[in-house]
Amino acid sequence: MxxxxxxxxxxxxxxxxxxxxxxxxxxxxxxxxxxxxxxxxxxxxxxxxxxxxxxxxxxxxxxxxxxxxxxxxxxxxxxxxxxxxxxxxxxxxxxxxxxxxxxxxxxxxxxxxKEANSLFKFISEPLKTGYTGIAYQDIAKISVPSDYKGGFAWALVKSPDGMTINNDGKIEWKSPIAGVYQIVLTCAMTDAPKTIITQLFELKISDKNVEQKFSIISKPSTTGCINKEYIYEPKLQTMYSTTVVWKLISGPDGLTINPSTGRITWAPKNIGEYKVIIAAIQIIGNDTLITDQSWIINVKENCEGSDKPQPCAMLVGYVKDANGQPIASGTVKAIRLEKDNLGQSSYTVAFKMGQWSMKVREGSYKILFTGESFIEEWYKDAKEMSLAQIMVATCNNTYEIPAIVELKKKAKYWLVEGSVKNSKGEGIPNSLVQFIGKNPNGSTKENVIISVKTDNTGNYRIELPENYAMIALAIPTGDYSALYLQSYFDGKQNMAEATTIVLTQNTNINFVLQDKPVFKNGFAASLKDTSGKGLFGKIIALPIANGKEPKKGIARTLNTDLEGNAVFNNLEPGEYVLFGIPDTRYYAPGYYTSSGFAAKKWQNATRISVGDNMIAIVFDIRLVPVLGKKGAAKLDGIINKKGTFKTDSPLTELSVGGAFIYAVDENNEISDYCLSDDNGVYSIDELGQGLFTLIADKIDFEGYQSVITTDYSTIPNVVKNITLNSNSVSDVQENVFGSSFTVYPNPTTSILSIALPHYNGQATIQIFSSLGIINAEQIIECQNGVAQVSVQDLPAGSYTFRIMNNQSVITGQFIIIR
Missing domain, CATH: 2.60.40.10 (Immunoglobulins)
Structure with a gap:
């Protein structure tokens, strides 16, 4: 609330x-x-x-x-x-x-x-790739002043365990482990120890059996015609014969891809511009190779039609206050009023010190000015879109659009006091309490975090601005971080469900931190874009029922590092799904799937079975970009659920916080998304004109989908209330392995048996050495809850196995003795 x-x-x-x-x-x-x-x-x-x-x-x-x-x-x-x-x-x-x-x-x-001596510098380019099973070696080379006669001190400030550097700058890693590593190398003149040069680079170690040349080498046609079939057969460069799976990441309605061959077919029905993204996925050993290709298909009435329109008119202007002073920063958005599908429906540019410019295509526009320091305003001197002046732009012309905006009043501050305690009521000293700004669409303002630490008794005191939406988080530090879990206010572990705080008076905000479970288990996860580059954001591990067993454990939320990585540990054994939320809104949130890119619905997520051990695999959540039509139409409403507990009336409508809502345009692209607050209220405010598919998703509820229409003239603001139906345990997919399994005999000499009491059917097993190198991969048949695999050809030692199908993944360890 x-x-x-x-x-x-x-x-x-x-x-x-x-x-x-x-x-x-x-x-x-x-x-x-x-x-x-x-x-x-x-x-x-x-x-x-x-x-x-x-x-x-x-x-x-x-x-x-x-x-x-x-x-x-x-x-x-x-x-x-x-x-x-x-x-x-x-x-x-x-x-x-x-x-x-x-x-x-x-x-x-x-x-x-900068360094004082420009003659003292690195002159060699570091070796940035390597393979498991092959020692990594490189020699760093430097240039020095001709009159310097002293020695040098080399150091690895940041490097993986086992990597060394000698007095001659030779870097060596005898047993590389697959992964990506940040390397920081320094060299100092021993006769001038304050003169230090630094070299930073990223080292990628891959399985030696994996060929890095994996890419789509063919070029698709960018032109389509009404009533003429569009066909594209992509060609893939790969050196391995394991199965390649093709996926359509985004594309217009009716466009299909053959998952085995990649062949694309489509019968265009409407003139317009349509974005397509496809991906090829191949698993080689411990690596999952993914390469993608994106292009735009320009559909014409016939093949002799004109090319798509390009931006050709220039808009320029300034943003000042009533005293004529330029506004330091903000954004300008040009909303196109025509209802075609031939190009961008809006243009956005950031401005600094009041100056801005942008290029747009011909058409009629309304201009919006927004910023933290002033009240939102439409051109010309209008507080809402319907009252804004229409500006008509034609090619090869420049239009000046000035804006005089009203500054926001200086914020009033209120006192917030509180405590961070454990379940016994004992104060937790030096805990970090963060108040994180929250946008109307439910996303957090990671650049707006006000922090305070508790004193020796676990109490804190801070002053915060009035009428500013935020969520609060208490984080134990030092030795206490090993004893307690962090917690959002009020008692939430799931960031998406955290209570929204809006200050209007002085108040108390208290936290009670739960004891951290003691389990020697966990796993690593990462947020990545379509190309595999890490994204900063949050990853939420959500416990889930598996169709046979009830839900176990609590949700856990972690921030990723700048490379998109996070490590979960001390989890209650059970079934989990992973949900990734990027800090940037250029990518949409989604659930981890083992088959490629993130899913919008939790029912399509891959379940991860967490047992008693660490899972030696990184689960990559590959997010898809937000490429749909943008504009100024708004969509909001309330998400409710029917009473689901014995104490609820079956007719009671209860609000649902932490639900994700997506708006998908006619081209099957995500245009915008938001998160419902703890009152169930949601708001999307950047939709263009046209038809949109509305998708609402919340774990433990059935999926919701409907179609809405927006129009700047008749329906600029759409109100859509949603009721979600509970998804009972019996409704959850049963094609999962369950969290309980047994490996026997362990140690073994020839045959390994894996008891999966909740699963029957086929699955894939992969066996990895202690260095992460894949030693075996095969299809296994689980009959009467037991699967068997022969390991008699493998040498003695410790191994990790992974069993997976389209819905679930489990991992475990075993030992072979001879």
Missing amino acids: IIALLAIASFANLMAIPGTPTNFNVTIEGADTAPATIIATWKPAQDADSNTQYLVYMATTINGVLTDFKVIADPRGTKCVKQGLAAGTYKLYVTAKNSGSESLPTEKKMIVI
């Missing part, structure tokens, strides 16, 4: 939060080489006085080592000088402090200090 927060203290007794300093700037005095001197300057806020103190924060990246922001100076004036800085990257900001209250930070500034 959105909570109305009760007053617990008089705000009149609180000291006002000081204003944020302005005109913050950082410069380098003299040369930009080490050792360098930097000068930070700023102007006081209007409410500053002689008692105002300033705190200068700085974070550094030197020799590949990143530090957090720390206070480096606390002057009472408006200038800070820092001398003797080494080569590296520096980020700074400043706040104002008055009687214990601290202002919001200024904009962060970044400077780069």
